[in-house]
Amino acid sequence: MTYSDPYLVISSDCHAGLPTEEYRPYLERRHHRAFDDFLAQRAARQAEMTRLGVRNEAFATRWFEEHREGLRGGWDPAQRIKELDGDGVAGEVVFPDADAVDSRNAAPFGVGLGLSGDHDPELGMAGARAHNRWLAEFCAGHPERHRGVALLPVTAEVPEVLAEIKRARESGLRALMIPAMWGGNPPYHDRRYDPVWAAAAEAGMPVLTHSGAAPRQEYGDHLGIYVTEVTWWPARPLWFLLWSGVFERHPGLRFGIAESGCWWLPNLLWFMDRLYLGAHGGRKLSPFSGLPRPPHEYLDRNVFICATNTKRRELAQRYEIGVDNILWGSDFPHPEGTWPHTRRWLRDTFHDIPVGETRRMLGLSAAEVFGFDTAALAPLAARIGPTPAELGQPADQSAVEASWARSRETGRHWLTDRDFPAMGRDV
Amino acid sequence: MTYSDPYLVISSDCHAGLPTEEYRPYLERRHHRAFDDFLAQRAARQAEMTRLGVRNEAFATRWFEEHREGLRGGWDPAQRIKELDGDGVAGEVVFPDADAVDSRNAAPFGVGLGLSGDHDPELGMAGARAHNRWLAEFCAGHPERHRGVALLPVTAEVPEVLAEIKRARESGLRALMIPAMWGGNPPYHDRRYDPVWAAAAEAGMPVLTHSGAAPRQEYGDHLGIYVTEVTWWPARPLWFLLWSGVFERHPGLRFGIAESGCWWLPNLLWFMDRLYLGAHGGRKLSPFSGLPRPPHEYLDRNVFICATNTKRRELAQRYEIGVDNILWGSDFPHPEGTWPHTRRWLRDTFHDIPVGETRRMLGLSAAEVFGFDTAALAPLAARIGPTPAELGQPADQSAVEASWARSRETGRHWLTDRDFPAMGRDV
Numbered sequence: 123m124t125y126s127d128p129y130l131v132i133s134s135d136c137h138a139g140l141p142t143e144e145y146r147p148y149l150e151r152r153h154h155r156a157f158d159d160f161l162a163q164r165a166a167r168q169a170e171m172t173r174l175g176v177r178n179e180a181f182a183t184r185w186f187e188e189h190r191e192g193l194r195g196g197w198d199p200a201q202r203i204k205e206l207d208g209d210g211v212a213g214e215v216v217f218p219d220a221d222a223v224d225s226r227n228a229a230p231f232g233v234g235l236g237l238s239g240d241h242d243p244e245l246g247m248a249g250a251r252a253h254n255r256w257l258a259e260f261c262a263g264h265p266e267r268h269r270g271v272a273l274l275p276v277t278a279e280v281p282e283v284l285a286e287i288k289r290a291r292e293s294g295l296r297a298l299m300i301p302a303m304w305g306g307n308p309p310y311h312d313r314r315y316d317p318v319w320a321a322a323a324e325a326g327m328p329v330l331t332h333s334g335a336a337p338r339q340e341y342g343d344h345l346g347i348y349v350t351e352v353t354w355w356p357a358r359p360l361w362f363l364l365w366s367g368v369f370e371r372h373p374g375l376r377f378g379i380a381e382s383g384c385w386w387l388p389n390l391l392w393f394m395d396r397l398y399l400g401a402h403g404g405r406k407l408s409p410f411s412g413l414p415r416p417p418h419e420y421l422d423r424n425v426f427i428c429a430t431n432t433k434r435r436e437l438a439q440r441y442e443i444g445v446d447n448i449l450w451g452s453d454f455p456h457p458e459g460t461w462p463h464t465r466r467w468l469r470d471t472f473h474d475i476p477v478g479e480t481r482r483m484l485g486l487s488a489a490e491v492f493g494f495d496t497a498a499l500a501p502l503a504a505r506i507g508p509t510p511a512e513l514g515q516p517a518d519q520s521a522v523e524a525s526w527a528r529s530r531e532t533g534r535h536w537l538t539d540r541d542f543p544a545m546g547r548d549v
Numbered sequence: 550m551t552y553s554d555p556y557l558v559i560s561s562d563c564h565a566g567l568p569t570e571e572y573r574p575y576l577e578r579r580h581h582r583a584f585d586d587f588l589a590q591r592a593a594r595q596a597e598m599t600r601l602g603v604r605n606e607a608f609a610t611r612w613f614e615e616h617r618e619g620l621r622g623g624w625d626p627a628q629r630i631k632e633l634d635g636d637g638v639a640g641e642v643v644f645p646d647a648d649a650v651d652s653r654n655a656a657p658f659g660v661g662l663g664l665s666g667d668h669d670p671e672l673g674m675a676g677a678r679a680h681n682r683w684l685a686e687f688c689a690g691h692p693e694r695h696r697g698v699a700l701l702p703v704t705a706e707v708p709e710v711l712a713e714i715k716r717a718r719e720s721g722l723r724a725l726m727i728p729a730m731w732g733g734n735p736p737y738h739d740r741r742y743d744p745v746w747a748a749a750a751e752a753g754m755p756v757l758t759h760s761g762a763a764p765r766q767e768y769g770d771h772l773g774i775y776v777t778e779v780t781w782w783p784a785r786p787l788w789f790l791l792w793s794g795v796f797e798r799h800p801g802l803r804f805g806i807a808e809s810g811c812w813w814l815p816n817l818l819w820f821m822d823r824l825y826l827g828a829h830g831g832r833k834l835s836p837f838s839g840l841p842r843p844p845h846e847y848l849d850r851n852v853f854i855c856a857t858n859t860k861r862r863e864l865a866q867r868y869e870i871g872v873d874n875i876l877w878g879s880d881f882p883h884p885e886g887t888w889p890h891t892r893r894w895l896r897d898t899f900h901d902i903p904v905g906e907t908r909r910m911l912g913l914s915a916a917e918v919f920g921f922d923t924a925a926l927a928p929l930a931a932r933i934g935p936t937p938a939e940l941g942q943p944a945d946q947s948a949v950e951a952s953w954a955r956s957r958e959t960g961r962h963w964l965t966d967r968d969f970p971a972m973g974r975d976v
Contacts, residue, residue, distance in 0.1 A: 309767045311774065340736045346792030346837060347738065349824055350817070354781070365773030385816045390777070392862060393812070397776055410773060434968040435819060532973070541861040544973040546959070 125517050128507030129481060130499055131468075132213035132488040133206075134428040135332075135380050135451025135459075139220040139227035139234060140197045140256055148252040149230055156245055160231055167225060167232075174338065175345030182223050185457055192462060196220025196227055196455050199263045206267070209464035211452055212503045213485070213494045215269045215428065216261065217299060217332055217380065218253055222456040229253040229273060235334030239277040240305030246275040247282055254286070258293035266499060269296040269492040271330065276300040276318055277307035284321050291325045296492060297378075298322055302331040302356035310359045311366030323374035328491055330428070331356035332380040353382035360425065361394065367412045369420040376491060380428035381453065385435060387427065388442035388543075391418055392536050418534065421447065426491050431460050431467070432483065437475055438545045441526075441533045445479050449488045465508050473514035474547065476522050480515070525549055552944050555934030556908060557926055558895075559640035559915040560633075561855040562759075562807050562878030562886075566647040566654035566661065567624045567683055575679040576657055583672055587658055594652060594659075601765065602772030609650050612884055619889060623647025623654055623882050626690045633694070636891035638879055639930045640912070640921045642696045642855065643688065644726060644759055644807065645680055649883040656680040656700060662761030666704040667732030673702040674709055681713070685720035693926060696723040696919040698757065703727040703745055704734035711748050718752045723919060724805075725749055729758040729783035737786045738793030750801035755918055757855070758783035759807040780809035787852065788821065794839045796847040803918060807855035808880065812862060814854060815869035815970075818845055819963050845961065848874065853918050858887050858894070859910065864902055865972045868953075868960045872906050876915045892935050900941035901974065903949050907942070952976055 140148075142161060149157055171177040186193065195202035197220060206214060218234035220227040228234050230249035233241060241249075250273035261268035272290035276283055276298075287298065308314055322329050333356045341347045356379050363369060363377060394417035398410055422444055429436060430451040440448055453459025460467040472480050485503075489496050516522065525547045532544035567575075569588060576584055598604040613620065622629035624647060633641060645661035647654040655661050658676035660668060668676075677700035688695035699717035703710055714725065735741055749756050760783045768774045783806050790796060790804060821844035825837055849871055856863060857878040867875055880886025887894040899907050912930075916923050943949065952974045959971035 309769070311769050311771050342736070342738050342793065344738050344789075344792045346821070346824065346840075347789055350788040350792065350821060351785070358778070361777040362771075362774055365771045365777065366769065385820070386813075389812045389816065393810075394773070394777060397773065413773075435963070435970060438969040536862070542865040542973040543862060546969040546971040546973075 123481065125477060125510055125519075128503055128509045129210070129513075130213075130485040130489070130496060130503040131211050131507055132215070132485040132492075132494060133211045133452040133454065134215045134449035134488045134492070135430045136214040136216050136454045137218065137220045137222070137456060138196055138202070138216050138257065138260055139218050139229055139253065141226055142228050142230065144197075145230045145252050145256065148255045150248055150251075153245065153248045157230055164225075171225070173343050174341065174348060175343065176348065177223065181457075185223055189455070189462075193220070193455050197260070199260060203264060203267070205454060205461065207506045209452060209454065209461055210468075210506050210508045211454070211464065212499045212507060213267050213269070213489070214454070215271060215297065215451070215488065215492055216257065217271050218257075218273060219334075220455055222458070233273050233275060235332055237273060237275065237299070237301045238303050238305050238335045239275075239301045239307045240303075241275055241301075243275070243278045247278050247286065249273070250275050251286065251289075254290050254293065254295060258290070258295055261294055265294060266495055267502075269494065270294065271297040271299045272327075274298040274300050276315065277304055280314060280317055283318050287318070287321045287325055287327065291327060295327075297328045297330060299330050299332055300359075302333070302335045302359065303337075310362040311368070316368075316371065319368055319372045319375050323372050326493065328376040328378050328426070330378040330380050331359055333382045353386070356380070356382045357386060357390075361390075364394070364417055364420050365410075365413070369424040370413060370415070373423070375424055376426065377424055378426045378428055378449075378491070381430045381451070383433065383436060384427045384429040384443050384448055385433065385439065388439045391421060391442065391534070395534075395536055418537070426487070431458075432471065434471060437471070438529070438547070440479070440483075441530050442543065442545075445482055446487050448483045449491065450484050465512065468508060469513045474522055474525070475515070476526065477510045477515050477519055480510070480513070550908070552904060552937055552946075555930055555936045556637070556940075557640075557912040557916070557923060557930040558638050558934055559642070559912040559919075559921060560638050560879040560881065561642045561876035561915045561919070562857045563641040563643050563881045564645065564647045564649070564883060565623055565629070565643045565684065565687055566645050566656055566680065568653055569655050569657065571624075572657045572679050572683065575682045577675055577678075580672065580675045584657055591652070598652070600770050601768065601775060602770065603775070604650065608884075612650055616882070616889075620647075620882050624687070626687060630691060630694070632881060632888065634933045636879060636881065636888055637895075637933050637935045638881070638891065639926045639934060640694050640696070640916070641881070642698060642724065642878070642915065642919055643684065644698050645684075645700060647882055649885065660700050660702060662759055664700060664702065664726070664728045665730050665732050665762045666702075666728045666734045667730075668702055668728075670702070670705045674705050674713065676700075677702050678713065678716075681717050681720065681722060685717070685722055688721055692721065693922055694929075696921065697721065698724040698726045699754075701725040701727050703742065704731055707741060707744055710745050714745070714748045714752055714754065718754060722754075724755045724757060726757050726759055727786075729760070729762045729786065730764075737789045738795070743798065746795055746799045746802050750799050753920065755803040755805050755853070757805040757807050758786055760809045780813070783807070783809045784813060784817075788817075791821070791844055791847050792837075792840070796851040797840060797842070800850070802851055803853060804851055805853045805855055805876075805918070808857045808878070810860070810863060811854045811856040811870050811875055812860065812866065815866045818848060818869065818961070822961075822963055845964070853914070858885075859898065861898060864898070865956070865974070867906070867910075868957050869970065869972075872909055873914050875910045876918065877911050892939065895935060896940045901949055901952070902942070903953065904937045904942050904946055907937070907940070
């Protein structure tokens with residue numbers, strides 16, 4: 123790889139979904155009546171989103187007018203390829219719910235981004251299967267570019283869950299999204315899920331949560347409360363899995379958290395490592411006898427973050443998070459993402475980040491986690507990928523590298539003899 | 550104030566409580582029978598803590614043997630003064646539950662640190678009154694040194710809550726602790742609490758949460774899960790109050806979060822400010838019409854953090870948190886605190902922090918928030934307070950100040966034109 127090679131860009135967080143009513147043929151006939159009821163409640167769901175402030179009428183109108191053609195890429199494979207190419211994105215990981223403004227593309231029975239462990243077990247699984255069937259078809263046209271994420275209502279009966287993992291994998295899907303919240307069901311430390319984690323690891327399918335679900339009934343009409351903590355709920359399963367030894371029992375399991383940023387990770391890791399390593403505050407506690415490794419080892423081996431549109435503040439913390447643990451994403455076609463201005467956005471965000479690290483965060487790490495064939499994508503990347511020069515990154519990287527040296531050398535300071543973090547760039 | 554002046558040290562997080570059975574005379578007679586039942590369940594509560602790993606038998610035995618005399622300071626005023634003096638602590642803010650190992654000093658009916666909004670309304674209020682009565686007596690011996698925190702089961706009927714605020718204040722207590730979790734009751738954005746916030750502001754009593762409560766039923770026997778998120782629950786009311794406009798409607802209200810660290814605050818503030826200031830991700834959302842100020846303004850005016858034994862990593866983030874928002878605490882007499890080695894601990898932690906900032910964090914900010922009379926405490930501080938020299942801080946502060954200049958000048962970088970944070974010390 124030389125400086126002038128274009129980037130292989132893989133978005134680890136994109137969305138696709140049919141206009142909801144078009145899921146009917148993918149849904150077993152016995153659920154059509156319940157599906158009609160679900161469609162009939164659409165107006166009520168929109169009203170709820172408007173009340174909470176998640177939906178802004180004026181913005182919605184403008185958004186759909188300005189992007190009519192591109193938004194069809196949410197479900198139309200040919201249009202989608204055009205939009206990905208325009209953004210310079212060679213590969214993508216495909217989550218549900220293409221429409222984050224009006225929920226016009228919600229998966230049946232709300233088992234998409236709002237997927238909660240409290241869904242009706244039968245309808246939840248039926249809705250998931252419907253979306254998964256369609257998604258497999260959607261990805262089949264350009265299998266080297268799409269990694270479809272199957273919806274997995276993991277709190278349903280275990281045999282059903284295992285059957286859907288198998289079915290989804292055989293249909294070509296490559297990852298699994300589980301509810302961020304388990305509702306009244308057993309939390310994810312429960313041993314009942316062990317066969318599920320084993321099957322996911324065996325199938326080579328990373329398990330993910332994605333932001334969306336939250337205890338909205340507690341928020342009244344206060345949008346700020348919702349947005350402030352909506353990223354916490356999908357992160358929460360991480361420490362349930364880690365401390366209960368799931369990553370120890372299933373070393374091949376990969377767990378990811380999507381569209382929740384990665385700004386919260388360094389403090390969490392510092393906190394958990396300190397707890398484990400028996401710092402002062404832990405003296406009175408029992409030791410962690412079932413866990414032979416400290417939290418950061420599980421993080422680096424089993425966990426990754428689909429950090430979506432990485433913020434500059436997050437990039438400053440990448441040596442604590444682990445550069446390889448950060449997977450960029452465009453969030454296409456959601457308005458909070460970078461589409462259709464991804465090239466400009468990448469330049470604004472990465473111009474003073476080292477090229478080698480940029481290659482990892484923009485694509486190579488995602489390729490490893492989700493099993494993209496980089497050789498197969500290379501010609502495409504050469505054609506559409508932005509170059510380091512287009513991102514404003516200088517050919518002579520020595521000054522850039524030097525400006526991050528202190529931060530890089532300090533790294534996870536709590537594992538060394540350094541007291542303080544060193545975040546940010548020396549200029 | 551000159552370099553050689555000893556520090557006025559105020560611990561913003563200490564604990565006191567009677568051996569539980571001795572609360573009987575402070576409890577209305579009609580609750581004595583329920584109190585006997587509560588006492589009878591003590592063994593079951595200990596077993597539960599041992600199972601979760603919060604209690605370590607071997608450590609507990611050693612702890613009580615080694616500190617028999619000092620631990621009596623948890624409820625004996627004379628012994629307490631001796632322990633505070635030994636640690637160099639002139640003033641203290643007094644939370645409940647002196648025993649964090651065996652819960653031998655739990656407030657009646659568990660309304661101490663485990664206080665949850667789901668308590669029985671009548672017993673909860675009765676238990677709180679019992680502790681509050683005792684605490685007022687306890688503080689009366691040296692009123693200039695103690696600021697007692699009244700227990701306030703705020704989810705009870707509003708008139709009862711208002712009556713207890715009045716009674717507590719008249720008895721000499723100076724702050725209010727509310728449950729971190731509201732359970733099945735209305736969340737703290739609800740307008741039903743407005744009279745409570747108004748009364749607290751009017752009485753000049755800061756309202757606080759303290760770590761302890763958490764949804765333990767979700768954790769199985771996994772201690773790591775509990776410890777990892779037990780600091781999140783007491784912080785949570787902060788954004789419920791902020792986004793619902795409580796700080797706008799009650800400009801005189803002070804809200805604090807105790808023994809939950811302050812490491813989580815910079816990211817939270819950055820996140821909320823960005824959301825408010827309408828950054829990219831918020832485009833599709835409705836504006837915050839009811840909130841005329843950005844989150845950091847409410848934080849600096851209405852909020853403070855009883856950060857207890859501040860970690861070095863947290864001190865590195867103080868220019869984002871706000872130096873004046875960080876209140877140190879010893880956590881006496883809990884084993885996760887700094888007692889009885891506070892002087893050594895202060896030296897290890899603050900030796901390369903500027904003296905002026907140390908004075909704020911170790912005492913002056915707490916004096917303002919909790920209304921300590923610094924003039925009255927000055928002679929005591931002169932006698933027992935550690936000096937900057939004893940903390941290893943050099944008389945010539947220029948090199949220390951310079952080493953933090955970049956971090957201080959960058960401050961809350963998201964409010965300026967700076968992309969990256971600058972955390973840590975240049976040496």
